[in-house]
Amino acid sequence: MTLDAQARPDGHGGHDEGHGDGREDDDTSGRPRRWRRILRWSALALAVLLFGGAGAGYLYYEHLNGNITKARLNLGDSAPPQAAPNAAGQTPLNILLIGSDSRNSAADLKLGGSKADVGRPPLADVQMLLHVSADRSNMSVVSLPRDTMIPVPRCTGADDGKVYGALTLAMANESLGRGGPGCTVATWQKLTGIRVDHFMMVDFSGVVAMADAIGGVPVCVKENVWSHTAEGHGSGLKLKAGTTYVKGEQALQWLRTRYGFEDGTDVGRTHAQHMYMNAMVRQLRANATLGNPAEMRRLAETATKALTVDEGLGTVKKLYDLSTELQKVPTERITMTTLPTVQWSQDRNRLVPAAEDADQLLAMVRTDTPLDGRAAAQLTEQVSDDPAAPAGTLAVRVRNATGTATEATVPRRADAVVRALRAKGFTKAEAGAAAAPAARTLVQYPDHHLEGDAQAVAKALGIPLTQVRVSADVTGVTLTVGADWRTGATYPKSAAPAKAPESAAVLNGDKTDACMPVQPGFTW
Template identity: 35%
Template sequence: MSAESTPDPGIPGDSGTSAARTRAAGRRRAPRKRHKGLVITAWTAAGIVVLGGTGLGYVYFKLNGNLKSVDIDQALGTDRPEKADNGSENILVLGSDTRAGSNRKLGGGTDDGSARSDTAMIVHVYEGHKKASVVSIPRDTLIDRPTCTDTQGDEHPAARNVMFNSAYSTGGAACAVKTVESITDLRMDHYLEVDFAGFQQLVDDLGGVEVTTTKSIDDPDSHLKLKAGTHRLDGEQALGLVRTRHGVGDGSDLGRIQLQQAFIKALVAQIKDVGVFSNPKKLLDLAQTATRTVTTDSDLGSVDKLASFAGGLKGISPSGMQMVTMPVVYDPADPNRVLLQKKKADRIWKALQDDKPIPAAATRGTAAGEAKGVVSAP
């Protein structure tokens, strides 16, 4: 997630240059037949069912009323990739940088209440729900956005050569899902969105997250200053870490993605160690924050459904998570943009369609961001 005092290269719809490019377009393909919340939100929801049997039924209904959902299926209709029949699931997880409400002071930049998908990840949960692959989509990727109908029924025309995060700012969650499906030909079974304020509060409710940095980080834009070593980050520091762009690596969105992926693994490890389910007060605080700040697809739009879904993810540990970035190269016409490496990306989508691990060759030789290994769980 990013907010810089310098001009933001991630402004939706701004291609950055009118120069000609050779790139792989994100055109929608006819669906193939298949051969076969953030993470913290899911873990929190998995424990909510405990409240229903502890004399706290009123709390359960309050939590249920907190949830916000969007009807992705109705907005997208039937012209979508087929659902997998092998027990696997794909979840599109977005981190929203809305500047509205309590996020206004956290977002930086514009404060007009607009929002962008500042972080986007496809989470593929394998059959058996013991392992997952996470594919981060750089927000600076230039794509061809398909025609979208948002959840209010308004249609938005297709656009060529625009930022990936313009899909969300143009047509909301439904357009973001349709754009991802047009690029990957993978059906997104679910949608989860968490905003700035929710992320920060969730980390605070957990009691912080411990990470180790191999290099010092000093980024005045994200207000993060850490010496090399082990730190327990509070919510504000954690938000600064996943948003930092200039403090480490090559200053690109790709470097920030590497930090985000490392932090998520540390976060999962922290949730497993903190004893959330044996501490009713901590569980309730997390549940209150999670249900107030998460937006889901309508299939997960109740505590029962979200908890049932999340319960199936409890067996996924940090060691069972494969994390990669969608293969891209820097745009020779504008170094603030990246272009999809279609042949390599197609190897990832095919592996996920077949419920197989992502081959190492699919991401070898792609733009990286130079921040790998800077942050890890202690």
């Protein structure tokens, strides 16, 4: 997890990047091996979840739990609905990873910033939404550059009840100081329309502890790099060209570096963070032994004290349970992305989401579509063996669910799609009652005997087979027209992208040769 406090030459927001100085179970029935195993894997769970945590070793379970700080999940006034379960009853997991630049401890202050920073509201300088697919086959990570200008909703502080009014536009990292991480969660939900299930927040010292725990993380630069300016800005990172195993404060410098990578913007920093996270996951999965008991004890103390989570993740056991879900995802199906942005017209030092590409990326996450393009490649394997009945004999119910949070339901949309189906020979198609707004168009059927029929309907209208699903909520073949298909007689190809847009800077977990370009003027 990266943590940065970058001083901006224009004086807008943010803080200095640095100057280079740089319980749930009470089982005591004689099963020590089981608990030792759980504690050890809990260490890995923290690390994988945070991409920067620590080892647990043989610490007493309650003591570890006592170290973890808990906070309210959502400080906003509303939240998107829970994602609908798939055929197996599974739902996606959405976890917001937050890196705080807080300098409110001696350890954190030593790692960056000045005494003047003590006591100021922290900034969420790292924000990454980790989306685990319902079937646990893939994982997507979407980073939000800290300089991005986005709406921030009304938030109410959990501790003091202070109300922070909504902001039309503000820097993304400011949400954390408006009551705590629950406001950052509320901000993400407003921005993306995705329900966040959990959050995990870590500070400077937690990053350093994890890097030390695993003996370093391999990172690569194409040229010698030194993140340092004549004015004293920069993380202080100084590396030779090629691959280096960074640990401790050097790992933190890598994660905080802006000046020195790519074009010196916050976007380049997110790309370096993704490289680090991928490499750390590979390191952890290759070797789950995180050191001797004494070292693990020290690191566990550091990490759990640095960790803040929502109440739903407030024990080591709960973190362990969550990690078992994450471990189901193969490394090669982890996809890192950055929310596409463009320069803000009112301030060249700020960014705003790139309308089309950002909408496409977030729509894929909302609809649980893999960002790596593999869903499209698997379509031929999903074709049903059940032959479809003749089109003229199939009863199809069409429902209108085209409304969104900002747009009204399209009038008589179900009738229009019924006409399109009848033109294709599905003469028994009928419009049904309107449905609750849905982001994505779906064709659903109640049992496998109707799978072929449902796929025939989808093919006739150009709807991808990945959007044909079994559901206990329907009694026959049912087409729910979502907000992704508000006009036209055939499903728009652009509404079902096969993979994330290029502007999202995709980095897959199995890419081992990634290497950061160095910004001109920052070589040595």
